[in-house]
Amino acid sequence: MYKLHNCLSCQLTFFTPLIFEDIYETSIATYYNEKHGGKIKITESSDKACRYLKHKIDENKKILDIGASDCVNFITLKKYYQINSDNYYALELDKKALEVGRKAGVNNILPYYFDKTVLSKIKIKFDIIIATEVLEHQVDPKDFIETSFKLLNDNGLLVITVPNKDRFFMKQREMPADVPPHHFLKMNKNFFIRNFRKQLIHIEDFYNRLSNYRLTSERLSKNILKNKKYWYLFIPVIPFIRLIQLIYEIRGDKLLVVFKKS
Secondary structure (H helix, E strand, C coil): CCEEEECCCCCCEEEECCCCCCCCCCCCCHHHHHHCCCCCCCCHHHHHHHHHCCCCCCCCCCEEEECCCCCHHHHHHHHHCCCCHHHEEEECCCHHHHHHHHHCCCCEEECCCCCHHHHHCCCCCEEEEEEECCHHHCCCHHHHHHHHHHCEEEEEEEEEEEEECCCCCCCHHHHHHCCCCCCCEEECHHHHHHHHCCCEEEEEEECCCCCCHHHHHHHHHHHHHCCHHHHHHHHHHHHHHHHHHHHHHHCCCEEEEEEECC
């Protein structure tokens, strides 16, 4: 049984007991099964984090991807930039997802749980550390960020994305995974500003845009009627969905947070 807590001082919402379980090998959630499917799909979070690195990355930069999963960030970086695969390191526990990453060209695999113990295992420093949709799975955000900083070169960047605790809406598929043993932490902008102001250089909320009318209708038809061929029945609800999208823009469902080691 887990209990939900809100810290009024630091603005962190968290569950107890803070017990990490190895959920990746058991494939509890559909999300993890998708990561094992062999086809790497660029996510909104990965795209947002990697696009931020424009003019900040080149093939000589050493990159650590924490919680790399199927190495979607590697694929996204290659889409936008010239990067050297020998300088990209994937840290991940999910062996099945990592096999997908290997097939995509990732050579440097670090099969470690990310906490202070990695400092004795990883002997190199990085220019950029990326962690998309990872921090909410941890039990100690301060330790995670401080450990990341110890692995960065001076002026190195830590780029993360997390679900926004203050988002207006939550997707139905997110509900089972937004609680332990998947997610232990819930964060908003105030949490990062209040606790990491000195290192924080950028923070913004963003949201996952729905597709065009046809694709959105097909998705609704498939989810509700189990067959996307009835998509035309959902055309009348699209204006309402567009209104919801405007609300998403007011308070996005995810956060992009960037720190710099000075």
